[in-house]
Amino acid sequence: MQISASILSADVANLAAVTAGLERSGLDMLHFDVMDGQFVPNITFGMPVLAAIDQCTNLFMDVHLMIKDPLRYAEQFVKAGADLVTFHLESDSDPVQTIEAIHKAGAKAGIVLKPGTSWETAIPYLEMVEVVLVMTVEPGFGGQSFLWDMVKKIEALRNYALVHQLDYQIEVDGGINAETAPRVLRAGAEILVIGSYLFRQADPRAAMDEIRAEAIKLHDETYA
Template identity: 40%
Template sequence: MTKLSGSILAADFLNLKSEIKRVENYIDELHIDVMDGHFVPNLTFGFPLIKAVKNITDLPIDVHLMVTNPEFHIDKLLDFDIQRITVHIESTVHIHRAITKIKENNIEAFVTLNPGTPLVLIEEVIPYVDGVLVMSVNPGFSGQKFIAKSIEKIKTLNNWKQKYGMNYSIAVDGGVNSSNADVVVSAGANILIMGYGIFKNPDLENLSSQLRGK
């Protein structure tokens, strides 16, 4: 089953409540990118915005920690009743500890990796996670072009699932839109994270009906 995840980085923040209400019937969850200006060259959202979003919608929330030392932030996130925390393999030397801490609190734990990071680096932690997020752009900014090489990573992750009898989700984030979503799903992804593809899409209802549940 394919899920659509709306990345609020592409939303109109002057009208955040109406933006979320406008799309929430066509998507399955919201994706919040927390960036620290150090791990990635941008500053975005902190805990007050996560709290505000929780007060706006009942949609599940995925918090993507694009920060150095993400384990410093996990405890605070426990206060917000979120459904998933996504952590970068490159951001901490204690990735197993971070994943364990998330799962001990009954929150889904996803591991992610940048476009230039080989999949082999996450092999050791895949048995412990609920999903893998493939970054199909270099993280930091919304609206970038999809990196075609990402399709090979998705296919490899899907092959590993079949080979080893695993059941982790495969999410994709970056440059996913109406023109390439079918290809991404066919490669094995079951969660499509879109910013512009959702919040700037004039035909979101059609995209949603085509992809959700596929």
């Protein structure tokens, strides 16, 4: 299990210091939400900010494109430092071409599903990607409440991977905290995006360790 901290909820005036602190705390990935004001009604970060942060850290850069035309910008985000680029199947770009462009640029590729998009929509692309990101809130803003119905989508994607012997990882983004993390881990999630909950903690390392301990407990129960 890996934790990806969403800097959408961080102190944007001190991103270098925040990133350094998270790296010292044992964070696995930095989750970078890109919003263009068209695909979602919010505007956040672009390539220059990503490149600047990438210069300050050795953390794995997990870049989530919530934009209208991810194919147009995929290569640029990889060049700016993205190690993984995930994009929405609901965007205007052709999914196969976008996945191929991300891979050609040298990064891992993932597809993202909004809460209202069925998991079956992802089936044609599951053999091509390294990650499937399940949104457990509506994309566009941080601090939303977890949508519990999405647990079934995570379970379905995990079962499909097992039946068809596919090795994509399931990432979950939205409303992840000490209460919801165990449930999505049990359902089959392997990468947890944590934003508001993590940045509210006085001790982020302790918060992450608590969730990791739960993951170890679930693993031991599964393979006992």
